[in-house]
Amino acid sequence: MRIMTAPAKRPGRRPGSADTRGAILNAARAEFASRGYEKTTVRAVARAADVDAALVHHYFGAKEKLFLAALDFPVDPATVVELAAGDPAGVGERLARYVVALWDLPEARERLLAVVRTVSSNEDMAAMVRGFAKPRLVAPLAARIGGANAEARVEMALAQIIGLAVARYVIRVEPIASLGTEELVGLLGGALQRLLGS
């Protein structure tokens, strides 16, 4: 997808600018949506945005960072996977504490909920998330926790987290909506521990 603005003034590849960043993100969304995470290359995104691949790397770093920026997603999967390492008896609470702390930041929460809204009504976004979540989040988390059905249990845990965010912040049903941080960490941590603990 080329962004055609004032072509007469732009004979070659566009130089870096505030606008270029947006053009790269638009191209990335289109590529990730149509090809999926695995088959999309930074080079193809750069081509679609009509910029140099080096410029994409300069703005966003590696493909994973570009994907997260395109999704405007405030979670670093590597951090989540790291949290699953360490004492298996505490994995539920560690993950719950991380998630609830994120929800307590209004901007991060808004971005998470925007992803939930868009994914549930936009097949391209669903495809982006599907293509990314499996190799970058579900598979490494499942490898950390081990046991039977590890990938399915990880996905149940992610479903629990997302469903709880919707119940608390979108539907705002009581008592979940008004639970304090520690109570919420306790409840979510317990549920995640039972799904992920070995």
Next chain:
Amino acid sequence: MRIMTAPAKRPGRRPGSADTRGAILNAARAEFASRGYEKTTVRAVARAADVDAALVHHYFGAKEKLFLAALDFPVDPATVVELAAGDPAGVGERLARYVVALWDLPEARERLLAVVRTVSSNEDMAAMVRGFAKPRLVAPLAARIGGANAEARVEMALAQIIGLAVARYVIRVEPIASLGTEELVGLLGGALQRLLGS
């Protein structure tokens, strides 16, 4: 909200017709959204739709049935609450079996997902669900299962169910998307049992 169509031909209250049913549903959606489930009366919906209250009862029955029709929601909360009665050791599996059987019906699944989509992007719909879910589903289910934090645990269970539906049918992430009925009942039933079992 009055639906003004050909007023010259309709001097009094509209008679029953296919169109009247839609007018009642529109009025019900507006009333439930603005006043919430508890404060909405069948009489007020009838007034807003410019029909007799008896006609609303004739088409939809009691307020709860009218609400479920307005939401186009294929689940009967009374059935869910009944499933929570009986042997506490089997509550998770009974609920999981009911939910998964519902998801297996393409029409019911589509209507459920439509509600999820709309609720996540429409505050009026979120308000409708919030006002209904607490008194008609969460509170009676919590009363059945008992124990500490029963309402919050019920809401965690509902969040798990909704999150799983989104993962399986909207995002379609593997392996959850392709799990057979029995495997799915086993996984979901286990998670629900741990949240709801006493």
